[in-house]
Amino acid sequence: MKKLMFIALLALTAAPAFAQPTGSSGAKPAAAATGEMADGEVRRIDKSRGTVLLKHGEIKNLNMGGMTMSFKFKDPKMAEQFKEGDKVKFTAEQKGEDLIVTSIRKAP
Numbered sequence: 001m002k003k004l005m006f007i008a009l010l011a012l013t014a015a016p017a018f019a020q021p022t023g024s025s026g027a028k029p030a031a032a033a034t035g036e037m038a039d040g041e042v043r044r045i046d047k048s049r050g051t052v053l054l055k056h057g058e059i060k061n062l063n064m065g066g067m068t069m070s071f072k073f074k075d076p077k078m079a080e081q082f083k084e085g086d087k088v089k090f091t092a093e094q095k096g097e098d099l100i101v102t103s104i105r106k107a108p
């Protein structure tokens, strides 16, 4: 129930805000990576855990083809602007066992 309310809230509040910059304090400038961003679609998002299930296309820097899998957000706040069904562009890195979304934005 809580989750549904959260998603409804997102739909109301997040829609006009998609132009904001991705990430906050990344060592890499997110904008510079635009050409390398992978395509994705949000399947499930867990704001409390800061994780997202993404159906994604090829991720070149990870040598990964298309699949659906879970990522952690580098910054849990990144979850706030997205909801299930959103098409996104994102970059990801591997850190130990985790795959981290380092930048993400809504796809046009």
Ligand SMILES: [Cu+2]
Pocket (backbone or CB within 6 Å): 056, 064, 065, 066, 067, 068, 069
């Ligand atoms: Cu994958």
